Every structure is written in structure tokens, then in C-alpha cells.
Amino acid sequence: MEERWVLVFQTCKSPNLLFMSMFLLILLYLSNPPSIYAVSIYNAYDVLDLHPQDRDSLLLFKSQLLNPNQSLSSWALVGSRCTNWTGLTCSNRTGRVISLNLTHLNLSGQVHPSLCKIPFLETLILSHNNFNGSIPPCLGTFRNLRTLDLSHNMFSGVVPNTLMKLKKLRELVFNNNKDLNGIVPLWIGNFSMVLEKLDLGFNSFCGEIPESLFYLKSLKNLDLSHNYLSGNLYDFHQSLVYLNLESNQLSGTLPCFMASVDSLSVLNLANNSIVGGMPTCISSLRALTQLNLSFNWLKYEISPRFMFSERLIILDLSFNDFSGHLPNKIAETSEKSGLVFLDLSHNRFSGDIPFTITELKGLQALFLSHNLLTGEIPARIGNLTYLRVIDLSYNSLSGSIPLNIVGCFQLQALILNNNNLSGQIQPELDALDSLIILDISNNKISGEIPLTLAGCKSLEVVDFSSNNMSGALNDAITKWSNLRFLSLARNKFNGALPSWLFSFEAIQMIDLSGNRFSGFIPDGNFNISLNFNNSDIGRTTPREPLAALRNMEIKLSVIAANSNELGFYYNLSLMVGIDLSDNLLHGEIPVGLFGLHGLEYLNLSYNFLDGQIPSSLEMWSLKAFDLSHNSLSGQIPENISSLGNLTLLNLSYNCFSGIVPKKQGYWRFPGAFAGNPDLCVESSGEGCQMKRLPAVPGKTFEEEMEGPISVWEYMPGLKLHWNCSFRGRAEVLFLMLISTSVSRWTFEVTAGTSSGTPDGEKERSLIEFHN
Numbered sequence: 001m002e003e004r005w006v007l008v009f010q011t012c013k014s015p016n017l018l019f020m021s022m023f024l025l026i027l028l029y030l031s032n033p034p035s036i037y038a039v040s041i042y043n044a045y046d047v048l049d050l051h052p053q054d055r056d057s058l059l060l061f062k063s064q065l066l067n068p069n070q071s072l073s074s075w076a077l078v079g080s081r082c083t084n085w086t087g088l089t090c091s092n093r094t095g096r097v098i099s100l101n102l103t104h105l106n107l108s109g110q111v112h113p114s115l116c117k118i119p120f121l122e123t124l125i126l127s128h129n130n131f132n133g134s135i136p137p138c139l140g141t142f143r144n145l146r147t148l149d150l151s152h153n154m155f156s157g158v159v160p161n162t163l164m165k166l167k168k169l170r171e172l173v174f175n176n177n178k179d180l181n182g183i184v185p186l187w188i189g190n191f192s193m194v195l196e197k198l199d200l201g202f203n204s205f206c207g208e209i210p211e212s213l214f215y216l217k218s219l220k221n222l223d224l225s226h227n228y229l230s231g232n233l234y235d236f237h238q239s240l241v242y243l244n245l246e247s248n249q250l251s252g253t254l255p256c257f258m259a260s261v262d263s264l265s266v267l268n269l270a271n272n273s274i275v276g277g278m279p280t281c282i283s284s285l286r287a288l289t290q291l292n293l294s295f296n297w298l299k300y301e302i303s304p305r306f307m308f309s310e311r312l313i314i315l316d317l318s319f320n321d322f323s324g325h326l327p328n329k330i331a332e333t334s335e336k337s338g339l340v341f342l343d344l345s346h347n348r349f350s351g352d353i354p355f356t357i358t359e360l361k362g363l364q365a366l367f368l369s370h371n372l373l374t375g376e377i378p379a380r381i382g383n384l385t386y387l388r389v390i391d392l393s394y395n396s397l398s399g400s401i402p403l404n405i406v407g408c409f410q411l412q413a414l415i416l417n418n419n420n421l422s423g424q425i426q427p428e429l430d431a432l433d434s435l436i437i438l439d440i441s442n443n444k445i446s447g448e449i450p451l452t453l454a455g456c457k458s459l460e461v462v463d464f465s466s467n468n469m470s471g472a473l474n475d476a477i478t479k480w481s482n483l484r485f486l487s488l489a490r491n492k493f494n495g496a497l498p499s500w501l502f503s504f505e506a507i508q509m510i511d512l513s514g515n516r517f518s519g520f521i522p523d524g525n526f527n528i529s530l531n532f533n534n535s536d537i538g539r540t541t542p543r544e545p546l547a548a549l550r551n552m553e554i555k556l557s558v559i560a561a562n563s564n565e566l567g568f569y570y571n572l573s574l575m576v577g578i579d580l581s582d583n584l585l586h587g588e589i590p591v592g593l594f595g596l597h598g599l600e601y602l603n604l605s606y607n608f609l610d611g612q613i614p615s616s617l618e619m620w621s622l623k624a625f626d627l628s629h630n631s632l633s634g635q636i637p638e639n640i641s642s643l644g645n646l647t648l649l650n651l652s653y654n655c656f657s658g659i660v661p662k663k664q665g666y667w668r669f670p671g672a673f674a675g676n677p678d679l680c681v682e683s684s685g686e687g688c689q690m691k692r693l694p695a696v697p698g699k700t701f702e703e704e705m706e707g708p709i710s711v712w713e714y715m716p717g718l719k720l721h722w723n724c725s726f727r728g729r730a731e732v733l734f735l736m737l738i739s740t741s742v743s744r745w746t747f748e749v750t751a752g753t754s755s756g757t758p759d760g761e762k763e764r765s766l767i768e769f770h771n
């Protein structure tokens, strides 16, 4: 019936012929055989049987699948009504199959050529299955095919040339097969003059984009992303709506897309090798809603007058080499300004953040980090009431955190680290009660933690490290019940450590190092943290659920062309650990601390801790363990060397005594026992001889280690200067650099190897922990 409709209208040259054609149509109906007439009274779909030839072809196709019965059980000889068969649509006139849609049916195996014996097929969708093997060349016999979708399968090999016979094809969708390879066929741009959509993304195509594609008039939607395409990018000569060439190796400069000024909605050229500047013509793309040019080699200044249309929703220019001032007006602003996501990070933009940025009312995420921005954070930033994420880190911003920021009441991440910000944390900041991440580390913030911050109950990551903050730990922190990461390191905090310090179920890292905390390490509550106590360790079950916790995602709701949600991932890949080093703590170390199965990092060095440590440690996950520069006594635990993951051990400069047996293999940890006058480390073959000290005072640990199994002995010279109640702080420095945003931790160890002089020669070694 459909074809006849078309015929009738094709002869219809003027409106007054319409009546004629309707009349013709009625005549057609009347002249049809009675059975078809009946069909128009009942529902043709239910009545008509599947054409036997198509039925047999499909049953043969099914029989060759690896799992025919799971989802195609409705395909059977009996009851071969078209509508009963999963995925089929038939012509209600002829009973011939015109559409086969087998998406998401768990089908696997190769496509049997019998599938090609359904001659009237117009739509073939095999997407989201596990079909493998090559694309059957016989698909080229579908002369009426309009849609061919083989996406999300495991097809491999090249695109067969027979497909160039599909002259009526409108959509060719082969994305996500990973292994489709070879060059993009040269005929792809001129085999069908009605091709609107071509999607070959996430495959292994190489070579250049065929020239014909730049001219194919009908093309609207082109996705060649995530392949290995190279060569220059040229301008397209048709009105594209969607263009995605992300993650290839395309070079050349940015074209103007003049043929698409009124149509292009999504333009994604990210992660290529595009060079040059940002041509002003890009701003005339009136329909643009998403622009991603990140991860290219774009540079130079963006014209100060450069402005996108108010339709723009997503703008990502990050990871380029742009310089000069930020464009004064990024997008036209109207009452409902569209820009939701703005990422200009990782460039070399300088100067102030233009206050006009606060006119982008709809903004949900603002990333300006890793630039050379100076001046203050615009006071009106609080006008952006939809903001969820602000990342201004790694710039040279000064002034204080504007109080007005509390206007961003939906804020989930405030990331201002590594700037030159001063002033105090205002008590009013408690209004940001959705805040999950608060990172103001590496600034010049002073003052205390306001008690009102108790109101920020959602906080999970708090980094105040490397500032000038002071005061005691107040109870506000206890209200952050989801806390995972707390660093107050390198400030001037003081007072006793509160008893609740370890009472956070989700806590992964507590870093209070480099402050003036005094008193005892609180005992108890060690069993609350799931991470510290990871009971999976030592068993065979993997620790997936906890590992998954290490990435945090903040979701933005974006109504955009291809999605309505945008995830912002904050990479929290760090160790499970406690760092209380470089404080004024004294007393004994609570035994509970040594029983934390999940702890990977424990640093209590540079304090005044005394007492003994247990004879056997149960910290199975331990990777780094530093108790150096305290006044600990008693025996070295017997089982340290059986902690298989331990890479860094430092028990130096304490008052440990007894014998460290050779068989424990402590040679792995050079320097670990230095500065313990009463400790004897058993040397090679000769047992422990307290009197036989190394002949040459001042030898470095490295020099002492000859050959892989040689035993080193403690430093004799130190005995003269070392006193168990004295802190030899100047001699051994243990610096730890934490980064919450990179996927590894870097420990920089500067081990004192001197002969007793405080400024003795230093040995440096770099130990990196990869997660």
C-alpha cells in the first residue's frame, strides 16, 4: 500500500489534482481482492501470515545462531504471524518482512547469509548483540534498505564493497564494534545520495576521511570518533547537524563550517592534533549547543569580542595552549542563558576572571584550573545559583573567598587549591550545605575552622593543607559523617587530638601532619572505618566495592542533544592511611592502630611517642610504615618482613633494642633501623655482634649494601650524638606529597645518612605507589 501512495502523490503536480488522487485511491481499494478488503476492516497486522519465503530464510538464520532459543523463541513454524515474531515488521499488504529489529537480544555467532534472502527489507537493526565475524557481503543485496545498524557488536574486518549498492540507504551505523578496520571506503560519500547519518565511531578505521564525505549534500549526522583517522581536516560543504571526530589523529586548522552556520548543533573535534587559533567564524555557528575542542594544540588569544550564541550548552576548550585574556563574554546572555558547562582549564589564559562570567546564569560547572589567572574571584559569583562545581585551582588568584559565594547554594565541589588566596574561612560558608568537596589547600588562608561548618553535613573531601590555619580541631568536623578524606597538614593547628578522630565510617585518609597537635593519640574507635579495617584483605575476595568508592562522581543535569546528564568525576585515588607525623604527640601508640587490616600507610614520625609496639603487626595491607624520630622502645615486631606489600619502612631514631634476625630479610629497607643505639641488626653469616660496628663511620646505607643480600648495620657514629629523648629532626626529613587529583602518590624520601652532623649528606630516593 505504501508504494502505491507514493506513486499517486508523485503524479500529483498541483493541489487541484489531490481530489483526483483520492478518488483513484478509493478505486484501488475497491478493485482489490476481497481478502485485502477485509484486511482494511480488521487489523491487517494480526491477520496476515508471514511470507513463507521470508519465514524460511529467518528460521535458517536463527538456526545458525549460537543461542537461538533464548530470545527468538517466538520465531517458530507454527503461528507464523508476522506480529508474533520478535523484532519483525511486515508489509500489511504483501506479508513480506520490511523491518527486522533485533537490538539487545543477546544474539551471538556469525550472521548467516540466509538473512539476506528477505528481499524487501528496509530496516535492519542488529545492534547491541554479540555478533562476530565479518560483515556479510550479501547485505549489499537489500536494494530497498534505508537503515543498516550493526552497532555494538563484535564485527571485525573491513566494510565490504558490496554495500555501495545500497543506494537508498539513509542511515549507516556501525559504531562500537572495535575491530572494524581498514580505511573508510572511498565510496562512502557517494554511494547513496540520501545518506543522512553515518556512524563509524569506536572502531579501528585508519587512513584519511574520504574526500567525498566533505561534499555529500544529504549528510547531516557524521560520527567517526575514536578511530585512527589521520590527515588534514577540511571544511564540510553540507549542512551538518552533528559532527563528532573525537579521538583521532586529525591535523590541520579549525575550519569555519560555513555551510553549517544555521544547522550545526554538536561539534566535537576533541583529542586530535588540530593546530592554530580559534577562528572568529566559529562564533557565527548559530545553532551550536555543544563544542568540544579539548586536547588539541590550539593556541593564541581568543578574540576579546568572541561570543557564542545563547544556544550553547557545553563548551570545552580544556587542554590546549590558548593564551591571553579569557574572552570577555563567552556566550550571549539572555534571561535563560544556556551555557551549563564551561571548561577552559589547562591552558595559559592570564589576567582576571571577567565578571561577565557571572552573567551566565545557567552555569552548573566552571572549570578554569591550571591557567595563569590573577586577580580576585569575582564577587558576584554567587549570582550563579545553579553552580555545582567550581574549580579554579592552580592559578594565581588572590584576595579572599568571596562571601557572596554562598549564593551558589547547590554547590557540590569548591576547588580553589594552589592559588594565593588569603583571609579566613567565613562562618557563613555553612550555607553551602550540599558541598561534598572543599579543597582550599596550598593558599594563605588563616584563622580557625568555623564551628558553623558543622552545617556542611555532606562534606566527603576536605583539604585545608598548606595554609596558615590555626586553632584546635573543633566538633564541627564530627558532623561531616560521610567524610572520606581529611587533610589539615602543614598548618598551625594545635591542641589535643579529639577522641572522635577516627570515628568516620567512610574515612580513607586522615592527614594531620606538620602541625602542633599535642597530647596522646586517642585510643578507641579504630573499628569504625570500613577502609581502615578492610576485612577483605587477606581473603581471596577482591576489594571491588571499596575500590569503587575511590572515584567520586558529581552529576550535572544537562538537556543536550545526545544526553541529559553530564558526569564530573573527581578522582580520589589515594591510599588508605593515617599521617600524624611532625607534631608534638607523646605517650604510647594505641595498640588498636596496629590491628587495622586495611591501612596502607601509617606515618607517626617526628613526634615524642614512647612505649613499645606489638610483637606482631596485623596491618596486612601496609605499604608505607614510618615511626621514625620518636622514643619508641622494646623489640622490633617479628613479622614486619612478612608484610608483602611493604615498600617503605622507617623505624630509625628511636630506642628499639634487641636483635633483628638476618632471616627476616630487612635488607629490603635500607636505613630503616638507623639511630637505635641498642638495636642489633644481624649481619651476614656472623650473627649479631654488638661490638663489631662498621669500620667507616658516615658510610651511606647504599654503600653499605653490597650485593642484594648483604646486611647493613646501624650507624655507629650516631651513637655519639643520639639520645633517645632527643629529637633528631634536622637529620632525617620525611616529606610526603599528597595529591588527590592524580592517580598516584609520590613519596619523596630524604634520608639522613650522616655521621652525626645535622647537615650531613642526604640520600634521596623516590618511591612511587601506583594504585
Ligand SMILES: *[C@@H]1O[C@H](CO)[C@@H](O)[C@H](O)[C@H]1NC(C)=O
Pocket: 001, 039, 040, 043, 044, 045, 092, 093
Ligand atoms: C498498513 O500499515 C501502514 C503502516 O505501515 C498503515 O499506515 C496502514 O494503515 C496499514 N494499512 C492497512 C490496510 O492496514
Ligand SMILES: *[C@@H]1O[C@H](CO)[C@@H](O)[C@H](O)[C@H]1NC(C)=O
Pocket: 069, 076
Ligand atoms: C530450541 O527450541 C526447539 C524448539 O523450539 C527445541 O527443539 C530445541 O531442542 C531447543 N534447543 C535448545 C538448545 O534448547
Ligand SMILES: *[C@@H]1O[C@H](CO)[C@@H](O)[C@H](O)[C@H]1NC(C)=O
Pocket: 046, 078, 079, 080, 081, 083, 084
Ligand atoms: C500470536 O498472537 C496472537 C495474538 O496476537 C495469539 O493469540 C497467538 O496465540 C499467538 N501465537 C503464537 C504461536 O504465539
Ligand SMILES: *[C@@H]1O[C@H](CO)[C@@H](O)[C@H](O)[C@H]1NC(C)=O
Pocket: 101, 102, 103, 125
Ligand atoms: C528497535 O527495537 C527497540 C526495542 O524493541 C526499540 O526501542 C527501537 O525503537 C526499535 N528501533 C526502530 C528503528 O524501530
Ligand SMILES: *[C@@H]1O[C@H](CO)[C@@H](O)[C@H](O)[C@H]1NC(C)=O
Pocket: 070, 071, 104, 105, 106
Ligand atoms: C540477555 O542476557 C542477560 C544475562 O545474560 C539477561 O539478563 C537478559 O535478560 C537477556 N536479555 C534478553 C533479551 O534475553
Ligand SMILES: *[C@@H]1O[C@H](CO)[C@@H](O)[C@H](O)[C@H]1NC(C)=O
Pocket: 108, 109, 110, 132, 133, 134
Ligand atoms: C565467534 O564467536 C564464537 C563464540 O563466541 C567463536 O566460537 C567463533 O570462533 C567466533 N568467530 C569469529 C569469526 O570470530
Ligand SMILES: *[C@@H]1O[C@H](CO)[C@@H](O)[C@H](O)[C@H]1NC(C)=O
Pocket: 186, 187, 190, 191, 212
Ligand atoms: C564516487 O566517487 C568515486 C571516486 O571519487 C568515483 O570513481 C565514482 O564514480 C563515484 N560514484 C558515483 C556514483 O558518483
Ligand SMILES: *[C@@H]1O[C@H](CO)[C@@H](O)[C@H](O)[C@H]1NC(C)=O
Pocket: 247, 248, 271, 295
Ligand atoms: C585520546 O585518544 C587516545 C587514542 O587516540 C586515547 O588513548 C586517549 O585516552 C584519549 N584521551 C582522552 C582524554 O580522551
Ligand SMILES: *[C@@H]1O[C@H](CO)[C@@H](O)[C@H](O)[C@H]1NC(C)=O
Pocket: 246, 247, 270, 271, 292, 293, 294, 295, 314, 316, 341
Ligand atoms: C571533551 O572531549 C574530551 C576528550 O575526548 C573528553 O574527555 C571530555 O569529557 C569532553 N568534554 C565534555 C564536556 O564532554
Ligand SMILES: *[C@@H]1O[C@H](CO)[C@@H](O)[C@H](O)[C@H]1NC(C)=O
Pocket: 379, 380, 383, 404
Ligand atoms: C548579582 O550580584 C550582585 C552583587 O551581589 C547583586 O547586586 C545583583 O543584584 C545580582 N544580580 C542578579 C541578577 O541576581
Ligand SMILES: *[C@@H]1O[C@H](CO)[C@@H](O)[C@H](O)[C@H]1NC(C)=O
Pocket: 396, 398, 399, 420, 422
Ligand atoms: C599573593 O597575594 C599577596 C597579597 O595577599 C601579594 O602581596 C603577593 O604578591 C601575591 N603573590 C603572588 C605570587 O601573586
Ligand SMILES: *[C@@H]1O[C@H](CO)[C@@H](O)[C@H](O)[C@H]1NC(C)=O
Pocket: 537, 538, 620, 621, 642, 643, 644, 645
Ligand atoms: C597486598 O595487598 C593486596 C591488596 O592491595 C592483597 O590482596 C594482598 O594479599 C597483599 N599481600 C600480602 C602479602 O599481604
